Amino acid sequence: MKRTVPGLTWSRQSKTFVDCLHAVLEAAGLWSEPKYMLSGKTGMAFKFCVHQELLPLSVTAYGEWVQEHQPAAENIGIASAIYAGHTRHHTFPLYREAVMREMKASINRGVGVIFWEPEFCVIYGYDDDDQVFFYSDGRSGEEKIKLYDNFGLNFTPYWYAHLILGKVERDPLDVVLQSLRTAVREWETPYKTPPNTDIGSGQLAYRYWITALEKGGFHSFGASYILSSAAQSKRELHAYFREAAPLVSALTYIVPLYGELDALYQDLVAHHSKNPTKQAMALKEASAMEEQAMQCIRAVLAEHPAADRPMPRWGSAPPR
CATH class of the missing domain: 1.20.120 (Four Helix Bundle (Hemerythrin (Met), subunit A))
Structure with missing residues (x-):
C-alpha cells in the first residue's frame, strides 16, 4: 500500500540541502519561517566553496556532510539521525537495510527524508507492494521512484540519508x-x-x-x-x-x-x-x-x- 507525507512539495531555490530541509520541516509542522531564515539560522547560507576549475560540485563540497548538516540543524533545535558513507564499503547493504526501516517509520509519522541522489532530494512516500520509494528532485512536480534495491546507488560513490527526529525550542x-x-x-x-x-x-x-x-x-x-x-x-x-x-x-x-x-x-x-x-x-x-x-x-x-x-x-x- 502506498504511504506518503501530505503537502510535501518543493522547488530548487537555495542550496538543495536547505531546500529539502525547509520542505521536510514545513510539511511536518516543525518550521513556519521563510526559507531565508532557515538558511541564515542554520549557517548554511554562509557556506561558500569553489573548485579551482569551477566544477559544479563546488556548490555541495562545503565539507563532510554529517559534520556540516548535523550542527546546522541542531542550531535551530532540530535533532537528526544521519546515515552516510561510501557505497563500496562491505557493510553498506546492512546500513541500507537499517535506514530504510527508519525512513518508512519517519514517513508514517508524517516526516519526509532527505537523501543524496545527487543532488539532495526528498523522499516523501513508499510502497512495500511495489518495493519503491517516491521522491522529488525539486526540478518539477513529477513523482519519481527509487527501487528499494537501488537506494543509495547513484553516479557518485556516496550515499546519504537524513532523518528528522524532532524539535526543541531555542533562545x-x-x-x-x-x-x-x-x-x-x-x-x-x-x-x-x-x-x-x-x-x-x-x-x-x-x-x-x-x-x-x-x-x-x-x-x-x-x-x-x-x-x-x-x-x-x-x-x-x-x-x-x-x-x-x-x-x-x-x-x-x-x-x-x-x-x-x-x-x-x-x-x-x-x-x-x-x-x-x-x-x-x-x-x-x-x-x-x-x-x-x-x-x-x-x-x-x-x-x-x-x-x-x-x-x-x-x-x-x-x-x-
Whole structure:
C-alpha cells in the first residue's frame, strides 16, 4: 500500500540541502519561517566553496556532510539521525537495510527524508507492494521512484540519508549568535575538504573563483551554477540580517553591506553571466565587501562572547 507525507512539495531555490530541509520541516509542522531564515539560522547560507576549475560540485563540497548538516540543524533545535558513507564499503547493504526501516517509520509519522541522489532530494512516500520509494528532485512536480534495491546507488560513490527526529525550542538570540560564529568560521577556513586543496572556502573561494575567470579554461556550467548559487545565498543573507537586526542592534550596520552584495550579484546574474572579465572585476569588489561584513560580525561577537560550549556529541571528550 502506498504511504506518503501530505503537502510535501518543493522547488530548487537555495542550496538543495536547505531546500529539502525547509520542505521536510514545513510539511511536518516543525518550521513556519521563510526559507531565508532557515538558511541564515542554520549557517548554511554562509557556506561558500569553489573548485579551482569551477566544477559544479563546488556548490555541495562545503565539507563532510554529517559534520556540516548535523550542527546546522541542531542550531535551530532540530535533532537528526544521519546515515552516510561510501557505497563500496562491505557493510553498506546492512546500513541500507537499517535506514530504510527508519525512513518508512519517519514517513508514517508524517516526516519526509532527505537523501543524496545527487543532488539532495526528498523522499516523501513508499510502497512495500511495489518495493519503491517516491521522491522529488525539486526540478518539477513529477513523482519519481527509487527501487528499494537501488537506494543509495547513484553516479557518485556516496550515499546519504537524513532523518528528522524532532524539535526543541531555542533562545532566538543564541541561534543568531551561533549563526554569526559559523559565518566567521566559514570565511576564515580555507579548506573544508582536507587533505584536498583544490576546493577553497570563504576568502580563498573568492581567490579561486577570480583566478579561474581570469585564466580561462574553467567548467562553463559550473561557473554558471556557482554564480547563481552564490547570488541566492547573498539574497538570503540580506533578508536574514534585516530580520535578525532587532535582536542584535549592531547588525543594522551589516544589512546595507549585504544589500550591496545582493545587488552586485543580481546584476552579474542578469547582465554579465557570460562575461568572465566583468565577473572577475565585480567579485574582487564583492570579496572586499564580505571582509568588511565579517569585520562587523567579529565586532558583534566580541560583545557577545560564547558561553561554555556544550560537550561535542562525538569526539575526544572523555566519559564522566
